[in-house]
Amino acid sequence: MPLFPNTPVEKMTEPYHRRWWALLVLCLSLLIVVMANTSLVVAAPDMTEDLGLSSSDLQWVIDGYTVPYAALMLVLGAIGDKYSRRGALVLGLLIFAGGSVMGGLVDETNLVITARAIMGVGAAVVMPATLSLLVAIFPRAERAKAITAWSATSGLAIAAGPLAAGWLLENHAWGSTFLMNVPVAVLGVVGALLLVPPSKAEGMGRIDYVGGLLSIVSVGSLVYATIEGPHFGWGVGPITAAVVAGVGLLAFVAWELKHPNPMLDVRKFTERPFGGSMMAVLFFFFGTFGSIYYSTQFLQFVLGYDALETGIRLLPLAGAVFVGAAVTGKLAPKLGVKIVVGTGMVIGTAGVFLLTRIETGSTYTDFLTPLLLLGFAIGLSLSPATDTIMGSFPESELGVAGGANDTALELGCALGIAILGSLLATSYKDKLTDMVGGHLPGEAMDTAKDSVGGGIAVAEHVAKNPQGGAEQAQTLLGAVHESFAHAIAHTSLIGGIIMAAGTLIVIAVLPGRKRGEEDAAPATEEQADTETVGA
Numbered sequence: 001m002p003l004f005p006n007t008p009v010e011k012m013t014e015p016y017h018r019r020w021w022a023l024l025v026l027c028l029s030l031l032i033v034v035m036a037n038t039s040l041v042v043a044a045p046d047m048t049e050d051l052g053l054s055s056s057d058l059q060w061v062i063d064g065y066t067v068p069y070a071a072l073m074l075v076l077g078a079i080g081d082k083y084s085r086r087g088a089l090v091l092g093l094l095i096f097a098g099g100s101v102m103g104g105l106v107d108e109t110n111l112v113i114t115a116r117a118i119m120g121v122g123a124a125v126v127m128p129a130t131l132s133l134l135v136a137i138f139p140r141a142e143r144a145k146a147i148t149a150w151s152a153t154s155g156l157a158i159a160a161g162p163l164a165a166g167w168l169l170e171n172h173a174w175g176s177t178f179l180m181n182v183p184v185a186v187l188g189v190v191g192a193l194l195l196v197p198p199s200k201a202e203g204m205g206r207i208d209y210v211g212g213l214l215s216i217v218s219v220g221s222l223v224y225a226t227i228e229g230p231h232f233g234w235g236v237g238p239i240t241a242a243v244v245a246g247v248g249l250l251a252f253v254a255w256e257l258k259h260p261n262p263m264l265d266v267r268k269f270t271e272r273p274f275g276g277s278m279m280a281v282l283f284f285f286f287g288t289f290g291s292i293y294y295s296t297q298f299l300q301f302v303l304g305y306d307a308l309e310t311g312i313r314l315l316p317l318a319g320a321v322f323v324g325a326a327v328t329g330k331l332a333p334k335l336g337v338k339i340v341v342g343t344g345m346v347i348g349t350a351g352v353f354l355l356t357r358i359e360t361g362s363t364y365t366d367f368l369t370p371l372l373l374l375g376f377a378i379g380l381s382l383s384p385a386t387d388t389i390m391g392s393f394p395e396s397e398l399g400v401a402g403g404a405n406d407t408a409l410e411l412g413c414a415l416g417i418a419i420l421g422s423l424l425a426t427s428y429k430d431k432l433t434d435m436v437g438g439h440l441p442g443e444a445m446d447t448a449k450d451s452v453g454g455g456i457a458v459a460e461h462v463a464k465n466p467q468g469g470a471e472q473a474q475t476l477l478g479a480v481h482e483s484f485a486h487a488i489a490h491t492s493l494i495g496g497i498i499m500a501a502g503t504l505i506v507i508a509v510l511p512g513r514k515r516g517e518e519d520a521a522p523a524t525e526e527q528a529d530t531e532t533v534g535a
Contacts, residue, residue: 004193004194005018005194005195005196005197005198006197006198007197007198008197008198008199008200009136009137009197009198009199010136010199010200010202012197015137015138015139015142016137016197018195019137019138019142019146021195022133022137022195022196022197023134023137023138023146023149023150024191024195025188025191025192025195025196026089026130026133026134026150026196027130027149027150027153028184028187028188028191029089029092029093029126029129029130029185029188029192030126030127030130030150030153030154030157031153031156031157031160031184032096032157032181032184032185032188033096033122033123033126033127034153034154034157034158034161035157035160035161035164035181036065036096036100036119036123036161036181037062037065037066037161037413038157038158038159038160038161038162038292039161039162039164039165039177039180040061040062040161040165040177041161041162041292041293041296041297042162042165042166042169042296042300042307042310042311043165043169043174043177043307044058044061044062045300045307045453046169046173046174046307047061047112047174048453050107050173050174051107051108051109051112052109053109057109057113059227060113060227061109061112061113061116062116062417063223063227063414063417063418064112064113064114064116064117064120065116065117065119065120065123066120066223066227066410066413066414067117067120067220067223067224067227068117068120068121068124068220069120069121069123069124069127069410070124070219070220070223070407070410070411070414071124071215071216071219071220071223072120072121072124072125072216073124073127073128073402073403073406073407073410074128074212074215074219074263074264074400074403074404074407075209075212075213075215075216075263075403076088076092076124076125076128076399076403077128077129077132077399077400077401077402077403077404077406078207078208078212078263078397078399078400078403079207079399080125080128080129080132080200080399081132081200081201081204081396081397081398081399081400082200082201082204082207083200084198084199084200085129085132085133085136085198085199085200085398085399086129086133086192086196086197086198086199087198088125088126088128088129088399089125089126089129089130089133089188089192089196090189090192090193091125092122092123092124092125092126092129093122093126093185093186093188093189093192094122094185094189095118095119095121095122095125096119096122096123096126096181096185097122097181097182097185097186098118098122099115099116099117099118099119099120099121099122100115100119100178100179100181100182100185101178101179101182102114102115102118102178103115103116103119103175103178104175104176104177104178104179104182105175115178119181127402127403127406127410128399128400128402128403128405128406129399129402130150130402131147131150131386131390131398131401131402131405131406132199132398132399132401132402133196133199134146134147134150135147135390135395135398135401135402136199136395136398137196137197137199143387143390143391144329144332144333144383144384144387145329147383147386147387147390148325148328148329148383149325150383150386151325151378151379151382151383151386152321152322152325152379152383154378154382154409155317155318155321155322155324155325155375155378155379155382156318156321156322158292158314158317158318158321158375158378159311159314159315159317159318159375160318161311162296162307162310162311162314163308163311163312163314163315164177164180164311165177165180165307165311166306166307166308166309166310166311166312167308167311168180169306169307169308170306170307170308201395201396201397201398201399202395202396203396204396204397205261206261207263208256208259208261208262208263210255210259211252211255211256211259211262211263211264212263214248214251214252214255215252215263215264217244217245217248218244218245218248218249218251218252219245219407219411221241221242221244221245221248222241222242222245222249222411223411223414224238224241225238225239225241225242225245226414226415226418226419227414227418228241229241229242252266253266263400264400264404268392268393271392272509272510272511273337273388273392273510273511274388274389274392275509276338276341276506276509276510276511277337277341277384277385277386277388277389277392277510278389278404278405278408279408279502279505279506279509280341280345280381280385280502280506280510281382281385281386281389281405281408281409281412282408282409282411282412282415282502283345283412283498283499283502283503283505283506284344284345284348284377284378284381284382284385284412284499284502285408285409285410285412285413285416286412286413286415286416286419286420286495286498286499286502287348287349287352287416287495287496287498287499287502288348288374288377288378288416289412289413289416289417290416290417290419290420290421290491290495291351291352291355291370291374291416291420291492291495292314292317292371292374293416293417293420293421294420294421294424294487294488294491295355295367295370295371295488296310296314297452297484298358298362298367298484298485298488299313299364299367301452301453301456301484302452302481302484302485303363303364305364313364313367314371316368316371316372316375317371317372317374317375318375319375320371320372320373320374320375320376320378320379321375321376321378321379322379323375323376323379324344324375324376324377324378324379324380324381325379325380325383326379327376327379327380328340328344328379328380328381328383328384329383332383332384332387335513336512336513337384337385337387337388337510338507338510338511338512338513339512339513340380340381340384341380341381341384341385341506341510342503342506342507342510343380343381344376344377344378344380344381344382345377345381345499345502345503345506345507346503347373347376347377347380348373348374348377348378348381348499349496349499349500349503350373351369351370351371351372351373351374351377352370352374352492352495352496352499353492353493353496354369354370354373354492355367355370355488355489355492355496356489356490356492356493356496357489358485358488358489358492359482359485359486359489360478360481360482360485362485386405389401389404389405389408390402390405416495420491420494420495423487423490423491423494423495424487424488424491425451425487427486427487427490427491428449428451428452428483428484428486428487429449429450431482431483431486431487432448432449432455432479432480432483433445433449435479435482435483436448436475436476436479439476440458440476444458444461444462448476448480452480452483452484455476455477455479455480455483455484456477456480458476459473459474459476459477459480460473462476
């Protein structure tokens with residue numbers, strides 16, 4: 001048995017014997033790129049204080065990762081298909097590790113944002129490579145189970161990121177939350193070389209780089225406009241980006257329709273299983289990540305939990321993800337994608353609506369049930385939707401399939417945090433202005449309205465000021481807490497309505513299971529495995 005697997009998957013006469021160990025490497029790689037998004041949620045207060053970040057700075061420290069991550073996945077997935085899926089995984093992990101080292105060592109805002117962007121490029125290589133390798137390595141009869149493990153890892157990372165970052169922040173500076181990625185990435189590279197076999201598409205043809213460029217421009221501009229416009233005003237930059245995104249999308253569709261070998265066959269969106277599953281992933285992560293984003297802020301700023309305590313309190317979400325993943329493994333083959341995904345989205349929507357009950361006196365217990373519902377819904381819905389998306393593409397386009405799935409996922413996260421975060425900020429500002437407007441100097445009022453963290457900082461300053469005192473500070477602090485609780489309830493109502501509308505659309509689009517389909521499925525899978533092995 002060779003130390004390094006050198007036989008390409010495409011030339012194997014039987015399923016790869018170490019495929020479950022390879023899956024462990026793929027899930028580990030996925031874990032750190034998703035954790036890089038969630039860990040900064042609890043590190044943000046320390047970074048803000050140390051670097052003197054404005055609201056805009058903090059937004060771009062977080063989203064500097066998101067823009068290249070979302071924009072590049074489709075193209076880099078195709079390049080991985082063409083040349084080497086394992087090579088793409090290794091290269092992506094090395095780029096990601098390099099950006100993490102830079103982010104952990106620099107102490108200037110623009111350099112931190114640059115480091116996050118480099119990490120985003122690495123993540124855009126890694127994410128589609130994990131899915132394309134998974135589907136290439138596993139025979140069709142085992143793919144659903146492997147994708148369930150992959151999906152559960154995504155849910156685990158939502159809680160693992162804040163927990164790991166919180167533990168480090170107990171005794172280390174915020175740079176440690178970047179550096180923690182490095183040993184895991186190195187372990188992933190070694191594991192990929194030892195356990196993951198080489199794979200690439202056969203007979204793929206030339207890559208459609210024009211279509212790829214148009215997709216980068218469209219998605220990148222859309223994400224930029226979504227982040228910048230709602231938070232900081234629809235000035236020339238965001239409006240221009242929105243126009244470029246719209247024109248670029250039209251150009252992309254027109255080009256792909258006429259190209260003989262398109263980057264992404266846009267006709268697939270008219271296929272109900274693919275189109276419905278893509279919308280399910282986008283809508284679901286819109287509501288889920290937006291809700292977790294502001295729930296975490298309430299735990300930290302209002303309830304006063306530190307980074308580690310916040311991470312610990314997100315663990316039930318991770319546990320619920322695994323329960324949902326176990327359930328979907330049993331139910332999806334029997335009930336079909338429509339019922340399982342639709343049910344998961346209904347449960348997730350209910351979790352978002354439960355956050356409308358948040359008020360000033362709310363405690364962690366009021367967040368526990370919504371977190372459990374959101375986690376269970378992730379485990380239940382993501383795997384069958386992803387399996388359907390991956391199954392809509394031929395073996396030669398697995399990287400593109402993974403890129404499409406992951407673009408929908410990351411775009412949903414970006415839209416959820418940007419749109420719901422903007423609604424949250426506006427609602428908080430309006431409520432606080434109604435409660436204490438005219439009682440604070442202009443500059444202090446502007447700081448208090450900027451964010452809940454700013455409001456708490458102003459209250460602390462008032463307490464130390466001889467002209468203020470503890471009583472005025474406590475009054476202001478109470479107004480800040482009440483305004484933020486009101487903002488969460490208001491934002492959750494709108495987010496829940498959007499999720500409910502998305503759920504209805506997905507249920508209407510996804511096709512139901514045809515009579516006799518379940519009985520025929522095992523034979524079809526066995527036949528497909530025979531064809532794959534014999535290829």
